[in-house]
Amino acid sequence: MFSNLQDDRTRIAENTEVVQRIDPMFDALSLENPTRSDLLRLAAGTLAAVRIPAHLRDVDCKALVQALDSHEFDTYDERRIYPPVMKLGPAVFDYYLDDGIRDEYWEHAAESRRTWKQLVGDHDPLDLLVGELRRIWGGSVEPATVDGRELFVGMVRELTGGARMHFDELMREFPGVLDQQLVAQFGFNCYIAVPDDGGELVVYRRRWKPSDEAHRVGYGWSESVAADEPRVEIKPGLGDSIWFDSRNFHAIKPNSEGRRLSLSFFCGVTTENKIVLWS
Numbered sequence: 001m002f003s004n005l006q007d008d009r010t011r012i013a014e015n016t017e018v019v020q021r022i023d024p025m026f027d028a029l030s031l032e033n034p035t036r037s038d039l040l041r042l043a044a045g046t047l048a049a050v051r052i053p054a055h056l057r058d059v060d061c062k063a064l065v066q067a068l069d070s071h072e073f074d075t076y077d078e079r080r081i082y083p084p085v086m087k088l089g090p091a092v093f094d095y096y097l098d099d100g101i102r103d104e105y106w107e108h109a110a111e112s113r114r115t116w117k118q119l120v121g122d123h124d125p126l127d128l129l130v131g132e133l134r135r136i137w138g139g140s141v142e143p144a145t146v147d148g149r150e151l152f153v154g155m156v157r158e159l160t161g162g163a164r165m166h167f168d169e170l171m172r173e174f175p176g177v178l179d180q181q182l183v184a185q186f187g188f189n190c191y192i193a194v195p196d197d198g199g200e201l202v203v204y205r206r207r208w209k210p211s212d213e214a215h216r217v218g219y220g221w222s223e224s225v226a227a228d229e230p231r232v233e234i235k236p237g238l239g240d241s242i243w244f245d246s247r248n249f250h251a252i253k254p255n256s257e258g259r260r261l262s263l264s265f266f267c268g269v270t271t272e273n274k275i276v277l278w279s
């Protein structure tokens with residue numbers, strides 16, 4: 001009885017003409033004025049990235065990088081990211097190995113906010129970037145919270161020399177830590193120093209799956225895992241803003257000269273149609 005049914009199904013499958021056409025939909029948009037619908041497509045997975053070219057055109061990025069040079073950078077926890085990656089401001093990532101966010105995080109956050117304020121004075125480029133995101137989203141855009149306390153937003157990160165292929169998905173890597181529940185996560189970077197050659201952001205149309213664990217390389221994964229998947233490669237220009245779905249594997253190509261620095265945070269889309277931010 002069952003085997004007959006199976007035979008019928010196989011015959012039908014073999015004789016069925018495939019009429020379905022599937023658009024892989026994985027482009028990078030470059031727009032002066034992206035809309036809420038572009039960000040929704042990013043969340044839905046039908047877009048790879050959204051870029052605003054020269055978003056910080058009115059900011060003197062060179063002066064900002066110079067000012068940053070007079071401050072000491074720290075690094076991600078070197079047990080987790082090696083070779084060290086320089087940054088200013090705490091990263092939630094550094095607390096993944098713990099049960100929660102230790103006191104040290106909040107102290108580091110307060111100190112980094114003070115340093116940043118000293119650096120930028122009344123013309124804070126982060127206000128401009130978050131304000132623009134608020135306008136595009138047309139809804140609430142606020143720092144994510146842990147036990148009601150606002151997380152740090154707006155790390156300065158130096159990824160000169162590239163970064164291994166990895167993904168960022170807080171809901172999977174540090175579940176339950178935020179007060180908010182997320183349905184999507186974007187990486188956001190606005191580039192305040194870019195190398196002439198190299199430093200491209202490569203986003204693969206491929207999310208992590210458990211069997212990828214056999215292909216781990218330090219903090220990342222072997223690019224062979226996503227080698228056959230569609231990808232976009234974006235070369236950031238100075239002052240560009242780029243959002244991408246950080247749950248997709250992504251990597252940064254190496255560069256031989258010049259520095260690559262960004263103002264960096266993650267955006268989580270909540271079930272209440274809000275965007276929450278953290279670094």
Ligand SMILES: O=C(O)CCC(=O)C(=O)O
Pocket residue numbers: 159163168187188189201246250252262264
């Ligand atoms: O700097 C970039 O282009 C992307 C860095 C990255 O891995 C991230 O923002 O998640």
Ligand SMILES: [Fe+2]
Pocket residue numbers: 166167168187246250
């Ligand atoms: Fe990342």
